[in-house]
Amino acid sequence: MATGSIQTTYSNGSDDVVVPDVVVERLPLYVRVLTALAASGIDMVSSEQLGDQLHMTPAQIRKDLSYFGRFGKQGRGYNVVALVNKLKTILGLDRSWNACIVGMGRLGRAIASYPGFAPEGFKIVAAFDADQSLIGTNVDNLPVRSISDIRQAVEEDDIAIGIVAVPAVAAQSVIDSLVDAGIEAILNYAPVTAYAPDHVKIKNIDPVISLQSMTYYLKS
Amino acid sequence: MATGSIQTTYSNGSDDVVVPDVVVERLPLYVRVLTALAASGIDMVSSEQLGDQLHMTPAQIRKDLSYFGRFGKQGRGYNVVALVNKLKTILGLDRSWNACIVGMGRLGRAIASYPGFAPEGFKIVAAFDADQSLIGTNVDNLPVRSISDIRQAVEEDDIAIGIVAVPAVAAQSVIDSLVDAGIEAILNYAPVTAYAPDHVKIKNIDPVISLQSMTYYLKS
DNA sequence: AGTAGTGTGTGCCTTATATCACAATCGGGA
DNA sequence: TCCCGATTGTGATATAAGGCACACACTACT
Numbered sequence: 001m002a003t004g005s006i007q008t009t010y011s012n013g014s015d016d017v018v019v020p021d022v023v024v025e026r027l028p029l030y031v032r033v034l035t036a037l038a039a040s041g042i043d044m045v046s047s048e049q050l051g052d053q054l055h056m057t058p059a060q061i062r063k064d065l066s067y068f069g070r071f072g073k074q075g076r077g078y079n080v081v082a083l084v085n086k087l088k089t090i091l092g093l094d095r096s097w098n099a100c101i102v103g104m105g106r107l108g109r110a111i112a113s114y115p116g117f118a119p120e121g122f123k124i125v126a127a128f129d130a131d132q133s134l135i136g137t138n139v140d141n142l143p144v145r146s147i148s149d150i151r152q153a154v155e156e157d158d159i160a161i162g163i164v165a166v167p168a169v170a171a172q173s174v175i176d177s178l179v180d181a182g183i184e185a186i187l188n189y190a191p192v193t194a195y196a197p198d199h200v201k202i203k204n205i206d207p208v209i210s211l212q213s214m215t216y217y218l219k220s
Numbered sequence: 221m222a223t224g225s226i227q228t229t230y231s232n233g234s235d236d237v238v239v240p241d242v243v244v245e246r247l248p249l250y251v252r253v254l255t256a257l258a259a260s261g262i263d264m265v266s267s268e269q270l271g272d273q274l275h276m277t278p279a280q281i282r283k284d285l286s287y288f289g290r291f292g293k294q295g296r297g298y299n300v301v302a303l304v305n306k307l308k309t310i311l312g313l314d315r316s317w318n319a320c321i322v323g324m325g326r327l328g329r330a331i332a333s334y335p336g337f338a339p340e341g342f343k344i345v346a347a348f349d350a351d352q353s354l355i356g357t358n359v360d361n362l363p364v365r366s367i368s369d370i371r372q373a374v375e376e377d378d379i380a381i382g383i384v385a386v387p388a389v390a391a392q393s394v395i396d397s398l399v400d401a402g403i404e405a406i407l408n409y410a411p412v413t414a415y416a417p418d419h420v421k422i423k424n425i426d427p428v429i430s431l432q433s434m435t436y437y438l439k440s
Numbered sequence: 441a442g443t444a445g446t447g448t449g450t451g452c453c454t455t456a457t458a459t460c461a462c463a464a465t466c467g468g469g470a
Numbered sequence: 471t472c473c474c475g476a477t478t479g480t481g482a483t484a485t486a487a488g489g490c491a492c493a494c495a496c497t498a499c500t
Contacts, residue, residue: 008437022487028432029413046447054413058447059489066449074495075446092435099431110330111427116411120428160438161431185434187427191336193249193274201437203430207331207407208340210423211319211381212248214405215312217228217421218380242457266477278477279459286479294465295476441500448495457486465478470471 010090012069019067026064027091029054034084046077093121098159099187100126102174103166104134104144107189111165112140122161126153130170147174151181164188175202230310232289239287246284247311249274254304266297313341318379319407320346322394323386324354324364327409331385332360342381346373350390367394371401384408395422 008024009016033053037045047058047065054061065071065083068090072078088094099117101108104127112124127142129135134144145153153159162178164171164186171190178186179200186202188194191209196202228244229236253273257265267278267285274281285291285303288310292298308314319337321328324347332344347362349355354364365373373379382398384391384406391410398406399420406422408414411429416422 020487024436025433027436028429031432032411032429033413048447055415057489059491060487062447062449063488070449072448073497074448075497077447090436091432092438093432097431097435097438106333106335113326114427115326116428117431120432122428122431161434184438185431187430187434191252193253195275201434203434205425205427205430207334207425208336208342209248209252210407210425211317211337211342211405212251212311212313212340213245214381214407214421214423215317216244216247216310218312218317218404240457268477277459279461280457282477282479283458290479292478293467294478295467297477443500444498446495446497448493450492450494451490453488453490455486455488457484459484460482462480462482463478464480466476468474470473 010068012067017067023064023067024091027087030061030064031084031087031091031093034080034087038080038084043080044077045080045083047072049077096121096123097161098123098125098157099161099163100124100128100150100153100157100159101142101163101165102128102147102150102178103164103170103190104129104131104139105165105167108163108165109139111163111189112142124163125157126159128153130166147177150177154178154181154183159183161185161187164190164194166190168192230288232287237287243284243287244311247307250281250284251304251307251311251313254300254307258300258304263300264297265300265303267292269297316341316343317381318343318345318377319381319383320344320348320370320373320377320379321362321383321385322348322367322370322398323384323390323410324349324351324359325385325387328385329359331383331409332362344383345377346379348373350386367397370397374398374401374403379403381405381407384410384414386410388412 008019010019047061050061051058071083071086099122101112101124112127127139127144128147128150129144130147135146137144162183164174166174168191171192171194175186175194175196179196184200186196188202188204191206194202228239230239267281270281271278291303291306319342321332321344332347347359347364348367348370349364350367355366357364382403384394386394388411391412391414395406395414395416399416404420406416408422408424411426414422
């Protein structure tokens with residue numbers, strides 16, 4: 001759909017493997033169930049058991065993992081803790097990441113106060129808005145700054161991720177600013193089909209679009 | 221990934237066509253840009269122009285539309301208003317839909333007060349929670365009811381869509397209740413890989429998972 | 441040490457999705 | 471009325487993703 005690289009190479013010690021995007025998108029799901037399994041004290045798991053939990057075929061799980069190495073043992077399965085650590089390293093989740101929010105309206109504030117980011121290593125370290133009456137105030141202990149400060153803040157605070165929560169009409173220009181400031185990943189909550197150059201990853205969160213495709217299947 | 225029908229048939233006057241899921245998921249995007257074009261007074265549009273706006277190839281747009289009929293005219297393109305109306309009808313967006321929210325914590329309240337649903341025809345008509353101290357109170361003019369009332373409410377209020385905003389541990393059982401109550405579409409905000417039978421559509425909204433797959437591509 | 445049982449990793453095949461490319465068609469102007 | 475430029479709709483082809491099935495590896499038990 002949107003332009004962007006479909007795949008990347010993963011340098012796996014010996015040779016470089018081409019990893020499809022869809023595979024990378026599944027890895028966080030593996031991390032999540034493996035983390036839960038580890039927490040409940042289970043130390044080995046088979047691809048079949050993982051498949052049951054994730055509602056996918058064991059073959060797909062094995063193939064996905066095989067892009068990155070050989071983590072399992074025949075007859076035994078995968079060591080839960082070892083595998084989750086390896087996957088976290090692959091995904092870059094063995095460290096924390098700084099993010100900023102652009103747009104501190106109702107939605108931006110809800111995102112800023114969402115308690116699910118921090119435990120996973122995503123820290124929101126800056127907030128921006130275009131509204132002069134908001135700039136300078138504090139929201140959730142975050143000082144709201146002018147959008148024109150983005151570039152400087154991205155450098156100073158080592159911000160890698162931008163979260164866009166502005167109205168649709170402003171979204172593309174905000175995204176351009178973020179890209180221009182050197183950000184490489186964007187989580188876009190604005191209801192637009194946004195454009196970013198190939199080297200910048202962008203993902204959209206749009207509940208209305210999700211609902212609108214589901215109604216197709218509703219009978220009554 | 222999750223089990224579920226990959227495709228459905230669309231009865232298009234003469235013959236039944238198999239419509240892939242991915243195609244249906246793109247239709248709302250077409251509706252959105254077409255609506256914007258209509259609002260700006262443009263009355264004809266070509267697949268190439270649509271492709272520019274959506275960052276996809278004209279061929280894909282034409283093929284997607286061709287699953288449902290022949291809406292364009294050679295040499296001219298598509299009539300914007302006629303096409304958007306047709307697509308809305310196909311998607312079931314020519315009417316309004318009732319939805320309920322389960323889980324009236326921080327997230328559930330943010331969803332309930334999100335102003336983006338109503339203009340698109342999605343009405344939140346009921347709210348449920350397990351917390352006795354919340355039941356009976358009003359949130360955003362919505363009375364919070366017990367989860368055990370779901371079945372009755374779904375029937376009485378003609379609710380077609382369930383929005384799940386409960387903690388991860390409670391999500392699957394809530395989804396089972398919704399399915400049991402006869403709901404056919406679920407928008408799940410809980411961070412779990414939820415299961416629903418094939419006849420129930422389920423979509424997940426999970427910003428953390430989205431971030432976690434993007435970090436794979438971050439260099440530094 | 442030998443053997444039975446289990447589950448991985450992967451080549452090969454199937455299915456799904458995207459793109460190409462061109463005949464068919466439309467509207468406007470000479 | 472006929473021709474020309476534009477753009478659709480779609481068969482054919484190319485690419486991508488998923489799943490099967492089995493050789494191989496590992497453990498445990500005798």
